[in-house]
Amino acid sequence: MGSSRDHRPPVMADVAKEAGVSHQTVSRVLNEHPNVRGETRARVLKAIDKLGYRRNLVARALVTKHSRTLGVVSFDTTLYGPASTVYGIERAARAAGYFVSIVSLKSIDRSGVRDALDYLADQGVDGIVVVAPQRSAAEALADLPVGVPTVAVEGGEAGDVSVVCVDQVEGGRIATQHLLSLGHETVWHVRGPSDWLEAEGRVAGWRAALALAGREAPEPLAGDWSPRSGYEAGRSLASMRDVTAVFVANDQMALGVLRAFTEREVRVPGQVSVVGFDDIPESEFFSPPLTTIRQDFGAVGRHSIEVLLRQIEGRSPPAHERLVVPPSFVFRASTARP
Amino acid sequence: MGSSRDHRPPVMADVAKEAGVSHQTVSRVLNEHPNVRGETRARVLKAIDKLGYRRNLVARALVTKHSRTLGVVSFDTTLYGPASTVYGIERAARAAGYFVSIVSLKSIDRSGVRDALDYLADQGVDGIVVVAPQRSAAEALADLPVGVPTVAVEGGEAGDVSVVCVDQVEGGRIATQHLLSLGHETVWHVRGPSDWLEAEGRVAGWRAALALAGREAPEPLAGDWSPRSGYEAGRSLASMRDVTAVFVANDQMALGVLRAFTEREVRVPGQVSVVGFDDIPESEFFSPPLTTIRQDFGAVGRHSIEVLLRQIEGRSPPAHERLVVPPSFVFRASTARP
DNA sequence: AGACCCGTTGTTAACGTTCACAGTCTTGCC
DNA sequence: GGCAAGACTGTGAACGTTAACAACGGGTCT
Numbered sequence: 001m002g003s004s005r006d007h008r009p010p011v012m013a014d015v016a017k018e019a020g021v022s023h024q025t026v027s028r029v030l031n032e033h034p035n036v037r038g039e040t041r042a043r044v045l046k047a048i049d050k051l052g053y054r055r056n057l058v059a060r061a062l063v064t065k066h067s068r069t070l071g072v073v074s075f076d077t078t079l080y081g082p083a084s085t086v087y088g089i090e091r092a093a094r095a096a097g098y099f100v101s102i103v104s105l106k107s108i109d110r111s112g113v114r115d116a117l118d119y120l121a122d123q124g125v126d127g128i129v130v131v132a133p134q135r136s137a138a139e140a141l142a143d144l145p146v147g148v149p150t151v152a153v154e155g156g157e158a159g160d161v162s163v164v165c166v167d168q169v170e171g172g173r174i175a176t177q178h179l180l181s182l183g184h185e186t187v188w189h190v191r192g193p194s195d196w197l198e199a200e201g202r203v204a205g206w207r208a209a210l211a212l213a214g215r216e217a218p219e220p221l222a223g224d225w226s227p228r229s230g231y232e233a234g235r236s237l238a239s240m241r242d243v244t245a246v247f248v249a250n251d252q253m254a255l256g257v258l259r260a261f262t263e264r265e266v267r268v269p270g271q272v273s274v275v276g277f278d279d280i281p282e283s284e285f286f287s288p289p290l291t292t293i294r295q296d297f298g299a300v301g302r303h304s305i306e307v308l309l310r311q312i313e314g315r316s317p318p319a320h321e322r323l324v325v326p327p328s329f330v331f332r333a334s335t336a337r338p
Numbered sequence: 339m340g341s342s343r344d345h346r347p348p349v350m351a352d353v354a355k356e357a358g359v360s361h362q363t364v365s366r367v368l369n370e371h372p373n374v375r376g377e378t379r380a381r382v383l384k385a386i387d388k389l390g391y392r393r394n395l396v397a398r399a400l401v402t403k404h405s406r407t408l409g410v411v412s413f414d415t416t417l418y419g420p421a422s423t424v425y426g427i428e429r430a431a432r433a434a435g436y437f438v439s440i441v442s443l444k445s446i447d448r449s450g451v452r453d454a455l456d457y458l459a460d461q462g463v464d465g466i467v468v469v470a471p472q473r474s475a476a477e478a479l480a481d482l483p484v485g486v487p488t489v490a491v492e493g494g495e496a497g498d499v500s501v502v503c504v505d506q507v508e509g510g511r512i513a514t515q516h517l518l519s520l521g522h523e524t525v526w527h528v529r530g531p532s533d534w535l536e537a538e539g540r541v542a543g544w545r546a547a548l549a550l551a552g553r554e555a556p557e558p559l560a561g562d563w564s565p566r567s568g569y570e571a572g573r574s575l576a577s578m579r580d581v582t583a584v585f586v587a588n589d590q591m592a593l594g595v596l597r598a599f600t601e602r603e604v605r606v607p608g609q610v611s612v613v614g615f616d617d618i619p620e621s622e623f624f625s626p627p628l629t630t631i632r633q634d635f636g637a638v639g640r641h642s643i644e645v646l647l648r649q650i651e652g653r654s655p656p657a658h659e660r661l662v663v664p665p666s667f668v669f670r671a672s673t674a675r676p
Numbered sequence: 677a678g679a680c681c682c683g684t685t686g687t688t689a690a691c692g693t694t695c696a697c698a699g700t701c702t703t704g705c706c
Numbered sequence: 707g708g709c710a711a712g713a714c715t716g717t718g719a720a721c722g723t724t725a726a727c728a729a730c731g732g733g734t735c736t
Contacts, residue, residue, distance in 0.1 A: 011691090011692055011693085012692065012693070013692080021715075021716085022715065022716045022717075023692090023693085023716090024694085024695095024715075024716065024717080025714090025715060025716080027693070027694065027695095028714095028715085031694085034713095035712095035713060035714055035715090036714070036715085037713085037714065037715090040714080040715085054456075054459070054460055055460070055692090055693080056400075056462070056691090056692055056693065057460055057461055057462060057693095058396060058399045058400050058405065058462045058691090058692080058693090059400050059691070059692035059693040059694085059721090060692080060693055060694075061396045061693090062394075062396050062397050062400050062691090062692080062693070062694090062721050062722070062723085063692090063693055063694045063695075063720075063721050064693085064694065064695095064721090065721085067396065069439070069461075076425075077415075077421055077424070077425050077428075078418070078421055078422050078425050080416070083415055083416055083421040084416050086415070087414075087415050087416050087442055090415075090440055090441070090442050091442065091444070094441065099439050099457075099461055100439065100440055100441075101407070101437050101438065101439050101440075102428055102438055102439075102440050103428070103432065103438075104425055104428045104429065106429070118392075119437075121392070122392055122393070122395055123395055123407075123437055124394070124395060124396045226619065227619060227620055227622065227623040228622075228623075230623075231623055252619065252620060255620055255623045255624075256623050258623075258625070259623040259624075259625060259627075262625050281564065281565060281590065282565055282590060282593055282620060284565065284566070285565040285566075285568075285569055285593045285594050285596075285597040286593075286597075287596070287597060287600050287625045289597075349721090349722055349723085350722065350723065351722080359685075359686085360685065360686045360687075361686095361722090361723085362685075362686065362687080362724085362725095363684090363685065363686080365723070365724060366684095366685090369724085372683095373682090373683055373684055373685090374683095374684075374685090375683085375684065375685090378684085378685085393722090393723080394721090394722055394723065395723095396721090396722080396723090397691090397721070397722035397723040397724090398722080398723050398724070399691095399723090400691050400692070400693085400721090400722080400723070400724090401690075401691050401722085401723055401724045401725075402691090402723085402724065402725095403691080
């Protein structure tokens with residue numbers, strides 16, 4: 001009956017014809033415009049249903065200039081921290097009716113971040129979240145592309161973008177104070193890579209707590225977040241005489257440290273106490289279960305979307321807001337009195 | 339000089355005027371059409387550079403009907419497996435010049451998957467990758483939305499979509515055979531949740547290997563992938579007399595099992611041998627380092643994009659292709675002769 | 677020399693939606 | 707009964723790009 005063969009999906013005009021109204025009325029129904037007669041609305045909805053019409057968001061974006069898509073730039077989303085943060089971001093964004101377009105970077109260089117931002121800006125995203133834990137990434141935000149609202153996660157003092165982060169310094173302080181309060185003379189530290197702001201923050205907290213207690217800070221051992229680097233640091237520590245407490249900058253490295261201690265028959269927490277950072281799901285089942293500092297990645301993700309949307313919807317000045325999520329302490333079995 | 343105040347970004351027409359050509363010529367330069375005189379191209383490029391022009395991909399998508407965006411539907415991207423797979427997908431897609439739009443699901447139900455697929459289809463993605471490890475997710479693929487090419491990762495025998503997966507059965511077989519070949523009388527199994535196809539596959543492989551060796555299969559213990567569930571299974575196993583070998587369906591649960599054994603002073607591999615599955619980065623540093631089956635998630639991600647692009651670009655029939663990635667065996671210190 | 681082809685450029689019309697504005701039809705009120 | 711206000715609906719023009727086709731010029735072939 002009629003023009004037959006419709007090999008292409010129906011458009012608004014088709015619905016309009018079917019319902020005997022104009023395309024504009026269909027648009028109004030779709031956008032929940034108040035001034036549409038109930039009977040008309042029903043007819044349009046029926047036509048939509050009958051034809052299986054779905055609105056074309058691309059055409060819509062062209063005219064409204066809003067894609068309802070958010071961009072996310074992140075590093076190695078294989079790691080638990082970034083993965084959890086991105087997960088939180090995605091859920092919060094979708095709850096707010098936004099799509100999420102992701103770019104994962106392998107290289108840490110400044111131009112990589114620039115490229116990713118340009119790439120997303122080209123795509124027409126309404127806003128961007130940059131999970132920028134490295135100093136170089138944070139710096140790349142200084143010279144942002146065009147006028148697209150941006151929020152940095154773990155972004156230090158970056159340019160004039162808003163920042164959402166966990167209070168790393170406080171976390172380092174809590175970990176160190178815990179060990180000192182147990183009676184340890186001093187606390188050693190296995191740190192993360194120097195390019196990472198999180199690593200710096202934890203070092204700073206550790207230093208501050210030691211200074212406050214009037215203790216000398218030993219030379220920190222360098223790690224790269226991987227269990228292997230923790231293992232190597234652990235071997236070094238095991239061969240030293242006066243080590244009784246270690247604060248390790250993340251749980252994965254702490255696992256490596258524990259492994260090295262086990263091999264050298266250093267008992268934890270009998271001879272040495274160990275504190276980690278992150279509280280990955282595995283930590284509770286290490287041998288021994290790891291005392292650690294928990295980061296609420298989900299909250300970080302949610303907050304970053306809140307801040308970003310407030311900026312997009314113009315309810316907030318583009319000025320740099322700074323939202324700090326507190327870490328929490330998780331006491332398990334890897335720490336004890338010396 | 340001229341119309342002043344350009345508060346809106348330049349468009350193709352602006353570039354055309356600046357370069358003294360038609361907008362179509364600008365389009366040709368941008369799309370690397372061969373028939374443009376070198377001198378003209380140079381002039382256009384200069385104008386683009388001068389005005390800071392960036393092409394509007396939304397407008398382009400409207401007319402070409404291609405968004406150069408791929409959709410990814412996944413479950414809990416906090417877990418190492420899904421996170422790594424999605425990471426591989428994202429990298430491969432971007433290398434091929436595609437954006438990636440992600441939807442993470444929490445609920446496992448069929449309608450959740452349907453909604454996600456509709457959601458992505460609305461957005462106008464060119465293709466979809468569904469990381470569908472659960473049976474219910476795989477089933478949701480049976481009644482796909484419209485004509486958008488789709489690939490399932492770990493998707494079982496799902497409908498008529500293509501599937502890329504790791505050979506779980508083979509993995510289970512290898513793990514079990516390894517333990518049998520060491521001389522263990524039989525092999526116990528801590529399995530994943532029954533809704534997961536991967537869990538089923540590993541069980542099947544374990545059963546097959548035992549059957550081949552003419553051994554009775556003990557009742558498998560149920561887990562939910564979490565370290566805690568492994569811990570509980572481990573406590574059960576520790577209280578049994580005749581257990582000398584356990585194949586645990588993933589490394590996280592294996593960690594829980596190891597923890598339970600440590601608490602009950604069951605020595606690994608002295609009294610009991612343990613094999614895991616996945617080879618997460620931590621496994622090498624468990625106590626003892628875990629013998630396990632490695633899944634190459636990166637390869638899975640890359641292959642899924644390959645298959646999908648082949649389908650999108652019409653170089654392949656929409657029929658169900660099936661690409662199986664072999665697992666590999668990683669021998670460490672948690673297994674030994676009884 | 678004329679026909680023809682090909683490389684190069686321009687002109688016009690889509691793509692499917694929303695926005696701005698102009699109608700038309702009620703309704704209520706004097 | 708007339709008139710204005712407001713509810714409802716329709717018309718035309720954007721949005722910024724690519725596709726299709728036409729037009730022009732210069733060269734080659736017969």
